[in-house]
Amino acid sequence: MKEKIIEKILTLLAFSAIGVLLLITVFIFKEGLPVILKAGIKDFLFSAKWAPTKGHFGILAMIISSLAVTFGSIVMGVPLALACAVTLAEFCPPRLLVFLKPTIELLAGIPSVVFGFLGVILLVPIIREYLGGPGLSLLAASIILAIMILPTITSISIDAIQAVPLLYKEGALAMGATHWQAIWLVILPAARSGVVTAIILGMARAIGETMAVIMVAGNALKIPSSLLDPVRTLTSTIALEMGYSAGDHRTALFAAGMILFIFIMALTILANLLMRKK
Amino acid sequence: MPAIAINNLDLYYGSFQALKGITSFFKEKTITALIGPSGCGKSTLLRCLNRMNDLIDGIRIEGQVLIGDKDIYAPGTDLIQLRKEVGMVFQRPNPFPLSILENVIFGLKIHGQLPSEKKKWEKIAFRALSAVGLWETLKDRLKESALSLTLEQQQRVCIARIVALQSRIVLMDEPCSALDPMATEKIESLMLNLKENFTIVIVTHNMQQAARISEETGFMLLGDLIEFGPTGQIFTKPQDDRTNDYITGRYG
Ligand SMILES: Nc1ncnc2c1ncn2[C@@H]1O[C@H](COP(=O)(O)OP(=O)(O)OP(=O)(O)O)[C@@H](O)[C@H]1O
Ligand SMILES: [Mg+2]
Numbered sequence: 047m048k049e050k051i052i053e054k055i056l057t058l059l060a061f062s063a064i065g066v067l068l069l070i071t072v073f074i075f076k077e078g079l080p081v082i083l084k085a086g087i088k089d090f091l092f093s094a095k096w097a098p099t100k101g102h103f104g105i106l107a108m109i110i111s112s113l114a115v116t117f118g119s120i121v122m123g124v125p126l127a128l129a130c131a132v133t134l135a136e137f138c139p140p141r142l143l144v145f146l147k148p149t150i151e152l153l154a155g156i157p158s159v160v161f162g163f164l165g166v167i168l169l170v171p172i173i174r175e176y177l178g179g180p181g182l183s184l185l186a187a188s189i190i191l192a193i194m195i196l197p198t199i200t201s202i203s204i205d206a207i208q209a210v211p212l213l214y215k216e217g218a219l220a221m222g223a224t225h226w227q228a229i230w231l232v233i234l235p236a237a238r239s240g241v242v243t244a245i246i247l248g249m250a251r252a253i254g255e256t257m258a259v260i261m262v263a264g265n266a267l268k269i270p271s272s273l274l275d276p277v278r279t280l281t282s283t284i285a286l287e288m289g290y291s292a293g294d295h296r297t298a299l300f301a302a303g304m305i306l307f308i309f310i311m312a313l314t315i316l317a318n319l320l321m322r323k324k
Numbered sequence: 325m326p327a328i329a330i331n332n333l334d335l336y337y338g339s340f341q342a343l344k345g346i347t348s349f350f351k352e353k354t355i356t357a358l359i360g361p362s363g364c365g366k367s368t369l370l371r372c373l374n375r376m377n378d379l380i381d382g383i384r385i386e387g388q389v390l391i392g393d394k395d396i397y398a399p400g401t402d403l404i405q406l407r408k409e410v411g412m413v414f415q416r417p418n419p420f421p422l423s424i425l426e427n428v429i430f431g432l433k434i435h436g437q438l439p440s441e442k443k444k445w446e447k448i449a450f451r452a453l454s455a456v457g458l459w460e461t462l463k464d465r466l467k468e469s470a471l472s473l474t475l476e477q478q479q480r481v482c483i484a485r486i487v488a489l490q491s492r493i494v495l496m497d498e499p500c501s502a503l504d505p506m507a508t509e510k511i512e513s514l515m516l517n518l519k520e521n522f523t524i525v526i527v528t529h530n531m532q533q534a535a536r537i538s539e540e541t542g543f544m545l546l547g548d549l550i551e552f553g554p555t556g557q558i559f560t561k562p563q564d565d566r567t568n569d570y571i572t573g574r575y576g
Contacts, residue, residue: 213418217482220376220414221489222407223434231434236421 071307078301081294090301094269096283098295105302107269111184111277112306114270115259116252118188123195123252124245128234130196131203131241136229147204154197162261165190170262179274182264187277190258195248202247206240207233243317250313254306256281280306325393327352327493327523328373333387335368335377342368344547346387350540355515355524357534357555360544361570366527369544370495373525374410375403391493408435411486413496417478419470419485424462427470427481428452431489452488456480456514476507480514487518494518496526500533512537531571535559543567 082090085103093104130150134143165186174181210233218228234241264276265286278286284299284306291299326349335343342365350356358366371377372389375396388395396406408431419427428449432438438445449466453459458480462473470481479499486494496515500508515524515537528534534541535555542552543562551558551567562568 211418213414213416214420216376216379217412217414217418217420218430218434219379220374220407220412221431221434221485222404224404227434231430232420232422 074300074304074307077297078304081297082301096267098298103298107267108278108280108283110269112253112279114184115187115191115279116249119191119195119252120249122188123192127196127199128203130200131207132229135204135207150197151201158255158258161190161194162258165262177274180264180276182262182276183274184270184277185273187259187263190262191252191255194255195251198251199244199248202244203241206237210236239320243320246313246317250310254281254310256285260285326350329390331388333372333389336384338382342547346549348542348549348552350525352523353519354540355519355526355538357538357541358527358544359531359534359541364544365547366544367497370497370525370527373495374407374412408489409491410493410495411491413482413494413499415498416502417475417482419478419481421471423467424470424481425449425466428484428488431485448488452484455487456484476503476510479511493523498527498529543570
């Protein structure tokens with residue numbers, strides 16, 4: 047009897063979580079859609095002219111900026127994360143791994159404002175000094191994001207590598223493969239779907255990150271033409287402008303949020319599909 | 325000269341002695357079977373022959389294993405070369421999660437012997453898969469994942485990998501225990517064919533299997549090699565009472 051009640055309550059809680067998600071979705075779409083329809087899908091997505099108080103709602107520059115920082119962070123973060131994962135999963139004594147893996151996961155819990163702060167005081171001056179430009183840039187944002195997604199990708203990749211049956215590794219070694227050959231030719235291919243899932247979740251994290259990006263990206267609203275240009279992402283725009291926006295401007299921000307939401311949903315669903323396929 | 329000569333081999337897992345002064349000779353191009361109750365050290369002994377035991381922490385090995393005329397435990401032994409010559413087939417078929425073709429050419433690839441022209445790969449696959457009786461079935465499916473095959477076929481692909489590498493010795497650790505009787509029978513007849521070109525050492529729980537396919541048999545108990553000799557003799561006129569007890573089913 048008592049268990050029945052507990053079970054009911056838990057089911058209710060589970061459904062309420064889904065309910066909240068549904069509510070958010072409905073809310074964002076309800077708020078955002080009208081302005082898209084008003085401006086026209088084409089002008090909304092494919093115009094870089096963003097002057098919402100004057101009736102221009104083009105978010106192309108932001109989309110490109112968001113994609114650029116995400117892509118940059120993946121290009122820099124993935125090789126590093128994979129190197130970390132392989133080292134930890136394959137070369138690190140198990141007793142050390144028990145200690146190191148939670149440490150890495152702890153990195154994921156550091157508030158993003160801290161990363162942004164480090165970026166501003168350490169990274170941005172270095173870029174300004176040695177590479178030129180304002181320092182606050184696409185490059186700075188990509189590097190900070192690369193560091194931020196490192197723990198996620200590393201940790202999930204370690205799990206994926208460790209889930210590869212030992213038999214595969216033994217089979218390779220028993221044929222005379224070196225440890226590296228076994229990793230490169232057998233273990234990583236076998237762990238592929240897990241690793242790809244990790245990368246996609248990292249992408250979702252990068253594209254959705256706000257605070258750290260605002261702090262180091264410079265936030266100039268234009269399509270970047272070099273790595274050293276400042277950029278303003280979807281998330282930055284929403285966070286920076288929501289406070290004072292009103293009317294159509296406010297709705298346009300919701301519309302931008304809607305696009306972001308669609309990106310992240312798509313990535314998450316893709317990651318889930320891949321995980322299930324395994 | 326025997327293909328494999330084991331000389332007073334001791335092995336310790338930490339402080340536990342799993343092999344006790346094993347001395348034996350395995351003949352070339354012969355099937356030698358190792359039998360004995362569970363935990364007696366058959367797998368351990370087998371894995372000494374390609375030094376797969378080296379991977380285990382806290383292991384200590386003393387004594388000699390000569391393959392050809394080389395002591396594989398001598399310092400400076402090239403493990404990669406050793407494992408190229410001494411292949412291993414595992415209890416659970418473990419083809420790599422790659423295509424059938426990639427599995428077959430894997431050995432040549434890691435040893436830097438794979439010709440760069442892809443056309444020649446098919447020829448390699450032809451020879452190796454023919455040797456294990458799979459060419460006709462698989463010739464149009466070389467690009468498919470090896471994991472899509474039946475267990476028996478997977479085990480054959482694992483053997484084909486070794487054939488392609490032109491190893492001289494094949495170690496088999498209960499290669500049929502994951503297979504049904506039909507598949508077992510087929511793998512056994514494959515082993516009899518392979519004997520023409522390979523020295524085979526097989527660990528098996530299945531005494532009928534040892535009797536059917538091997539020329540020589542070793543009976544192990546608690547880390548000792550109790551008795552070793554021609555298979556017929558081991559199964560009909562064992563010299564040691566403990567062997568007799570085992571083959572008449574008193575240990576299970
Ligand atoms: N990695 C290890 N660490 C410690 N002890 C081990 C290890 N591997 C095996 N042993 C022990 O060594 C002994 C021999 O094991 P082995 O696996 O060689 O037996 P086996 O004859 O192959 O048995 P089975 O027929 O069950 O496969 C057993 O007592 C086992 O518990
Ligand atoms: Mg065993």
